[in-house]
Amino acid sequence: MTCYNAYMRTKKHTLRNKIIIWALGFALILALVVAAVSFSLSLQYLKKNQQQSALTNIQLLGNEIDDDIRVAMTFANWICLxxxxxxxxxxxxxxxxxxxxxxxxxxxxxxxxxxxxxxxxxxxxxxxxxxxxxxxxxxxxxxxxxxxxxxxxxxxxxxxxxxxxxxxxxxxxxxxxxxxxxxxxxxxxxxxxxxxxxxxxxxxxxxxxxxxxxxxxxxxxxKIKSFNMEEDEALFITFSEGNTFKFDGENLVRADKQGDVISYILPNSGWEISYLPSAKALQNRMNYYGLVIFMIVQIIVLAGALLSVILHKTITGPVSQIVDRLDLIGAGDFSRDEKIEWDNELGDIGTGINNLAANVSALMEKRLLDEKAKQDLEYRVLQSQINPHFLYNTLNTIKWMATIQGSDGIADMSTALSRLMKNIAKGTENLITLRDEFALVDDYFTIMKYRYGGTISLEYITDDEALLDKKINRFSLQPIVENAIFHGIEPKGTSGKIVIHTYQKEDKLMIEVTDNGIGMSEETIKSVLNGESNTSTEFFKQVGTYNVNQRIKYTFGEAYGIEITSKLGEYTTMRFVLPMDYEEDKK
The missing domain is CATH 3.30.450.20 (PAS domain)
Incomplete structure (x- = not known):
């Protein structure tokens, strides 16, 4: 334990030294960057300012000279004309x-x-x-x-x-x-x-x-003499190519332009006046800026040193208390220690550690409760599976008795209902083929057909038999067919027909369930799709059009679902929009 504590103290000192080194290093790097950037920007600014000032001055001088040349040229042109x-x-x-x-x-x-x-x-x-x-x-x-x-x-x-x-x-x-x-x-x-x-x-x-x-x-x-120039400055006038002259203080002497000159072309004569700014004046200004930059660098370095001292005093003590608190949590003490909840960032860490300890304790208690709840749930699931199996076996017995006695209708209804109960008891498989879904609809419709005395009929129109192998949510068509019977055909008071049309449109599988019932208004359509109306079915409690639409979106994505078109007094069409190819494992 003594060796461990010594090791931890060494680690703390290493962290402290790293913080000091990083603070000083950052301050030094920042100072160097500030110095380099400031020097570069200052140099650019001074050069630009000097060039702009020089350009303005030679423009004034050039325009004054050019005015004389313009007058002379105008007079010469007058003579010619x-x-x-x-x-x-x-x-x-x-x-x-x-x-x-x-x-x-x-x-x-x-x-x-x-x-x-x-x-x-x-x-x-x-x-x-x-x-x-x-x-x-x-x-x-x-x-x-x-x-x-x-x-x-x-x-x-x-x-x-x-x-x-x-x-x-x-x-x-x-x-x-x-x-x-x-x-x-x-x-x-x-x-x-x-x-x-x-x-x-x-x-x-x-x-x-x-x-x-x-x-x-x-x-x-x-005119040039009125243009004040330093000793290392120079002024050139280029009259034409190869004819450049320099002002020597008294006269114009032939010379070549030199250095980084600033030029201005006179608009009338076409002469070019070039000015070489003073390097000495620029250097004097740079020396002043260099002194200012050096002082800024010194201030940054001193601030970095002061920051390292403050960080050492501010961090070392609180970090030690946090480490001690973590040791207690590791030993099983999950009680809250408000001493480590300082009013700063380290206090946020201390608060987080206290919250973590409380959450771990609560999680351990919740885990025990979850285990008990899991056992209760498994028992209830077992109970929910007993009833469908029992009903399925009972309905099979009724079917054989009806067959022996020659009651074909009772036998058909019992067979259809038993198959439905068997499918319910199969499990929680989400996707089945369209062929299997149609079989479930047929079983349900057989029961409804006897119930309504044969006044309703069901027709399938499938453009391509291969579409029957495409995937659809299990028990998604049956609630729609049931709603078509109860909310569309039955209120009409006459015989009715339901048509299920399956076809492909681009890369989508389209299934249209159309009834010739009373139809819907636009307000009703919106309320059905938004889940605002009570559209649960008799066969499945709390399962209606809105729920089916949501199941499709959850399974395949927001681009798919149910669309409704209807005309009051004539028809209603529930249109399923599904993907043609879907891999459930990938989802």
Whole structure:
């Protein structure tokens, strides 16, 4: 016994240690999971927040730049479509060849028209110089923004001789190559973004001239400078494929995009502005979040340690009392111990143990009572079997006496009744073949036929003889036939007929019992099927249509049973719906 107690103490300590280890382990795992998930979510959140903020900023910057480009493009499109400028480009060279004075007048008039539009649309603040020239460059018009912009001799031919003139002129739509040195400046480092576009005839679509506009890069960089950036941040502008420039703090220099940039395409010009966020700023934010996560992990670990101490104090004592109580129950003490019914989960276990002890005690007493009741029941069953056998033997004696005396009716009724009593005494077999059930109905109907003086008749219609081997509940047709006689035909006061029709419908066995009695109303049909009406039979007490229907459902399932169709004053049909194939062993 001492060894056993020592073993139990060792087991208790093992359980206690497991609880502590599990509590600390769970707290540690939870802390690691919380740390990993928090770090991952924080990183994603910070990156997303940084990207969203950067995208918003470059959208504002890009739209501001794009507005200038849109104004310049709109002005260029106006030049291409204006009829006055189109007439100038078509006729100015001919005018100068034939009448120089007329040519000068045309040039002055058209220049006034161009310059007025140049001043009205606000292009002067965006474009330094606008030139509209004939294809040869011999005749052209020029509008200047003023300021440092100066007129240059033979300007149109210098533009045509520049490096990118043909590329920009022959490009589809607007072609962008980014910042280049101003081809009209002999000295200095002025960078411009050139716009060169052909002007086509409205009727022949042939080139009748070209447009040149220069946008100073300083116009762009002044806007970019208002975009505050950290040292490790970068801003790129891609004008077209292969033409990407980086803002170096003062100007745009050719460079390739690098890192995980955030891009925005300008809707009018098609330029792409790309922004490389600061990794240093992101790291600073992550350091702050990391500190917060570390503090949360420490709190979780401390909570786990505190939980292990509380569990040790809360569980060890009550578990010992429960074990002692189980030992007493094992020794045969089934009395209730309310000391182990604490107000917590262990108290629920203690209550369950007390209830278990009480139930075991009650079960032992019930078992003794059940044994006595079983003996009494076996005796009553033996008594119930004596009467049917005695009646069966007595009826056989009456039959032979009636036969000897020539009373055939009495002999037939005695034979039918004796067979019925014999079937009752056979046992409790639930399912029999339809052939055997019809034999029981025949025996019953023989008695009823003599009772009613031959005014009732019974007819069988079987579509396939093989159906007679299908299974049906024992004594299920007889109560239905009896109800048809007593509740259908007899109240009518005339002769009656019952037809039992057996057929197959899909995978179901259908048996229809139809009488030409008084019929039923819909309310009566519902009450019969719901067991609300008293439909017990004379032959079997407490056995009626509802009971037969329930027996079928219990045996075969809810999909089967009895259906009733009737017409008042004409007929009633009780329709059995049974399975074609049924294995009683499987049920």
């Amino acid at each position: 204006d009829s006055t400028l189109g007439g100038y480009l078509l006729n100015v060279e001919n005018y100068y060849d034939t009448n120089e004075k007329a040519g000068r007048r045309l040039s002055v008039t058209t220049w006034d028209h161009l310059n007025n539009e140049y001043n009205i649309v606000g292009i002067r603040d965006i474009v330094n110089r606008t030139i509209v020239s004939t294809p040869s460059g011999d005749q052209y018009l020029q509008s200047l923004s003023g300021g440092d912009t100066q007129s240059v001799a033979d300007i149109s031919h210098k533009i045509m001789e520049s490096e990118h003139f043909s590329e920009l002129l022959n490009g589809k739509g607007y072609t962008w190559i980014g910042p280049i040195q101003n081809p009209l400046m002999n000295s200095g480092n002025e960078l411009i973004i050139p716009i060169i576009k052909s002007v086509q005839s409205a009727s022949s679509y042939e080139m009748i001239g070209w447009i040149y506009m220069d946008i100073p890069v300083s116009r762009l960089t002044s």
